[in-house]
């Protein structure tokens with residue numbers, strides 16, 4: 001009986017270790033890695049939208065610049081006519097001057113617009129560069145996190161495999177009746193096998209009467225208080 005109880009005690013230790021592995025599995029910090037992945041997705045979307053916006057602004061800017069070149073050319077031609085046409089009628093000269101002023105205003109406005117747009121493009125390009133750095137950092141952290149989780153899971157899997165093999169082998173060596181009693185108790189009590197050390201039950205810390213531990217050595221002994229199977233050292 002003592003050998004059987006020794007095996008049962010070992011089985012209880014192995015099963016406790018299996019439960020500890022399950023707890024360690026649950027405590028793996030996968031949430032952080034998942035959150036990082038969501039941030040990467042969002043950042044990628046923003047980045048792509050900003051790149052598109054920058055491209056569009058640059059196209060508008062190029063169109064405005066070409067427009068400006070045309071306006072400047074028009075002004076040059078007009079001024080040429082104006083200065084060469086000093087002998088023209090007053091009315092004609094007046095009209096040319098009005099057109100000249102209007103063109104100058106238009107050129108000024110266009111230049112302001114281009115200047116503003118170039119400034120926006122510069123700010124956007126800077127934001128894109130910052131986002132790209134941020135994205136790279138996040139991707140790197142995500143990949144490290146994923147690797148660490150995979151390593152931890154693989155380690156836990158290995159440990160659990162070893163423990164399950166020990167559990168299986170112990171169960172084969174334990175008497176079926178004793179194993180059934182253990183399993184029944186296990187369903188309602190944590191650690192259903194208690195060691196008796198210096199006459200005290202390790203499960204509930206109560207004293208075990210000496211008559212109980214000495215008189216019936218061949219039978220399974222239970223703690224009168226907590227009901228655990230007693231294993232006398």
Ligand SMILES: [Zn+2]
Pocket residue numbers: 194201202203204205206223224225226227228
């Ligand atoms: Zn007890």
